[in-house]
Amino acid sequence: MSYDSITTKEYFPIWKKYRPVILKLMIDSEGGNAQQYRFSKHEFTDVDTKKNVTHPFKMDVFQGRGSYPKRASNIATDLLAVLKQSQRAWELMNEATYHFELDKDYMFHVNSSPAPVVDEPANEPAMDTEIESSDEVILNEASSPDSEDSPESADDAPADENSEEQKED
Numbered sequence: 001m002s003y004d005s006i007t008t009k010e011y012f013p014i015w016k017k018y019r020p021v022i023l024k025l026m027i028d029s030e031g032g033n034a035q036q037y038r039f040s041k042h043e044f045t046d047v048d049t050k051k052n053v054t055h056p057f058k059m060d061v062f063q064g065r066g067s068y069p070k071r072a073s074n075i076a077t078d079l080l081a082v083l084k085q086s087q088r089a090w091e092l093m094n095e096a097t098y099h100f101e102l103d104k105d106y107m108f109h110v111n112s113s114p115a116p117v118v119d120e121p122a123n124e125p126a127m128d129t130e131i132e133s134s135d136e137v138i139l140n141e142a143s144s145p146d147s148e149d150s151p152e153s154a155d156d157a158p159a160d161e162n163s164e165e166q167k168e169d
Contacts, residue, residue, distance in 0.1 A: 009074035010047045015082040022083070025110040026092050032113070039106040044075070056104050062097040062115065064090060075102065 015022070018039075025035040044055045057076040060067045066080045079100060083089040092098070094115070101109040 009078050011044070011075045011078040012081060014043055014047065015079045019082050019086060019089075022079075022108075022110070023086060023088055023092075025108075026089065026098060026112065029098070029110045029112040030092075030096065032111075035110045037108045037110075039102070039108055041106050044106065054104075055106070056102050058099070058101045060097055060099050061093055063094055076100075 018037075021037060025037060029035045055073075055075055057073045059076045059079070061080060061083065064080075064084055066076065083093065092112075096112040096115050099109075099111040099113070103109070
């Protein structure tokens with residue numbers, strides 16, 4: 001199933017149904033106040049009736065990106081897909097890191113912690129310098145092939161056209 005170019009699985013409708021509750025839990029968890037909500041087991045077992053399916057998961061989300069094990073459960077990826085559809089959830093995820101956990105008793109836990117602080121002011125000038133120098137390299141490379149590919153001299157028509165345009169101005 002695909003919803004707005006986001007690949008979704010079978011648990012997407014459950015999370016979509018509970019999105020307002022999840023947003024409320026996220027808002028209330030700000031400041032370190034852990035929140036919980038108990039889901040009914042049948043909501044998850046009705047979706048996937050296999051007996052060996054495990055539903056518990058843990059996921060940390062910051063700036064719309066989830067960090068979870070490589071083999072992420074469909075439940076966690078569908079939760080993230082639902083959160084990405086909400087403007088308010090995006091705002092919250094940019095301000096803090098959220099930890100979502102569904103335990104084996106179908107208790108859903110939401111915790112938040114402040115966003116990681118990155119010391120970028122010291123790095124900014126160096127980054128700007130690197131960008132400027134890479135722009136210069138690109139400009140130089142763009143002008144080099146014209147003179148190298150062409151066996152004609154530098155006094156050829158393309159250079160003269162540019163010179164004449166500059167003289168007219």
